[in-house]
Structures are given as structure tokens and as C-alpha cells.
Amino acid sequence: MEFSSKLLENAVYEMSQLPGVGKRTALRLVLHLLRQPKTQTDHLVTALASLRNEIKFCKQCHSISDKDICDICSNSSRLKDIVCVVEDIRDVMAIENTGQYRGLYHVLGGKISPLDGIGPQDLNISSLMEKVKSGEIKELIFALSATMEGDTTNFYIYKQIENEQVKTSTIARGISVNDELEYADEVTLGRSIINRIPFENALKNT
């Protein structure tokens, strides 16, 4: 692509560095901004800059927060002895949306992935160990995605705390609510049979 303007080329290049945004999409987005009132670009620029400069991470759970301790960690009505281990803040938001969880979170900031050069030292694992070793936590719920990396991370943490007095659990894998059995993949279906639950329990949850 040849550009008639260095400024335009620069803006398109930087925009195309975002994941899933190619050169053409970047050009479309940038031209859109040029057609809109200048205030829209100003707002976008200010919002991104202040996010990156002022953002804080909760000192307890490492989730994104405007304060030192996030609203969930500082909420006195939440159960302090149950901690759900998640990959990033999107998982926190997803679980919060269900309204089914009253404990705390611990955001790892990623998964162990040797291929991407991400090891345990790159994640918020040591602070999790401290929490567990302090004896404050009764149960640790693993809620990482069911991929190779997620399983590796779960296992790594599990091995570290094997000898500690803490219960570990992982969120249930199974057929999605409303899904047809015939379209489910066999691994998921297999797991859902092995991990079947008493029918009375299922009745209670509906």
C-alpha cells in the first residue's frame, strides 16, 4: 500500500499492530476517525493514554483496578477463604456475570506456555503461593481454559501446593446448557459422563 501522507501511513501502521487488525481495516478505522469530529479522536487518545499511564493492578488479586485493592477484594460480604484462579480480567468479568460466585479471585496474567516463552516466573504465581501458605485459604478453584497451556498451569500450581492444607477443585467441564448431545465433541461428552452428578443436585441448580 502506498500512502500519500506520512502521518496517515504512521497512524495506519500503529493501528495495524493491534491483534486482528490488518492494514486495510486499520486504514478504514483511521479514515473513519478523520471524518468524525476531532473530539472523538481526542477522547480515544486520552482514554488510551490515561489507561496505560494510570492503571493499577489490585495488590491482592492482580486484577485491573483504579484502586490499590479492587472492589471485589475489599468487599466484606465476599468469602475470603475461597479463591478462584483465572487467566485474566475477562474471566473475572465472565464469572461475575453469572452471579453464582461469592469468593475472591487470583488473576495469573496468562498461562504457562513454553512455546511463547511464558514460564511460571512471568505469572502471578508466587503471590498465590504466599496466600496459600499463610493458611487463609480453604479452597482453590482452577478456572483456566481447558487447553494444554491451561492444564499445564493448573498442574504446576497443584504440584506446588500439594502438601498444603488447601482443597483444590476445577470448574466442571461438560455439555453446554441447551446444547444437543450429538454435536458435542467426544472428549467433552466423555468427561461429562465420568463426572456425572446426582440428579437431585442438578435439580437444585435449575
Add this chain to the structure above:
Amino acid sequence: MEFSSKLLENAVYEMSQLPGVGKRTALRLVLHLLRQPKTQTDHLVTALASLRNEIKFCKQCHSISDKDICDICSNSSRLKDIVCVVEDIRDVMAIENTGQYRGLYHVLGGKISPLDGIGPQDLNISSLMEKVKSGEIKELIFALSATMEGDTTNFYIYKQIENEQVKTSTIARGISVNDELEYADEVTLGRSIINRIPFENALKNT
């Protein structure tokens, strides 16, 4: 979506104002920026801000440019008496990429679209009229998209300059090179039959 941080919410909101970017995509993009080194956000922010603040539009063709007169308009080897009327700079770039056009451009900045509240006065039409009336232009090539709005705009401009000494033409519509006839829509196929060209001409162009 409930956010744990006002800064995050703000950034996601502003990002989701871009066309084709929903709340979820916006969140993904913003979290990506947070995971990358701070310099990436800085570069993006600076590029967008300086684009919006310093961008110029060529005084002759209204295309985006870093100078008062763009490289195409100031290029002495281009034919000054042929002007191609396009919607925006993307069309200029597309036509330039073909390497088949040696004339100048005139960027309208949009199409007449009453439904979107865009009338002739919102486009760069009056400056085009001046160019035509000055008698400098021999041929005007309409290269707007073949939609209702494009046709309306073509017709509006055509009516304005009907009595002037200028040839008007429009880019050929027809079956794309390499396309199978059976998959072409009937309007396009119909037009390509009505506007058929001597076979010798087609031979010359391949």
C-alpha cells in the same frame, strides 16, 4: 458488561466507537495494549493525535496529504486535463495501484445520501465546478461506487456541467477478470453485454 475500573471502561467505550468494533473486541484490543510494552500505546496515541491535528488536505484534489498540494497534483508528468472523480482517498490508492491512470483526481469526500443527511453542499463539489468552468479540464471520469448513492452523485454532477465543454465518462462495469460468467449477477452481466467493446481493444489491454 461490568468493569472493575473506570479507566478500563472508558478506554473500551472509546475503542468500541470505531466502526465494526464491538464491546468485546474493544476489551480484547485494550487488554492487548495493557500486556504490551508501554511504548506501543504511546506510539499509537501519538500517531493518532498527530494525524488528527496535523493532517492536511490537498487544496486542489482534497486528498489527504502532508503538504498543501499533494504529490499527484504537483507531479508535472501527470495529465492535468483529465480528472477522475472519486469518493475518498482509498479509491485514489486503489486506482494508483493499477498503474493505468496518468491524470489527476478530485476527492469528493463522500456520496450524496439523503438518508444519511449528506447533501451536495457537504461534498467537495463546488470546487470541482470551478475547475470545470475554468476550462482547464477536457475529461471528467466518474469512478464512484455503482450504488444508488454513487449514481445519484454522478447524475447530480453531470447535470451541473451539462452545458460545459467537458467530456464525461464513467469507469466500465462488467464481469471481473477471472470470474466465471455463471456466478455473475444479472445486472452486471447485462451491462457488460450492452457495453461490449471491440475484441481488438480487449486484445490490446491484456
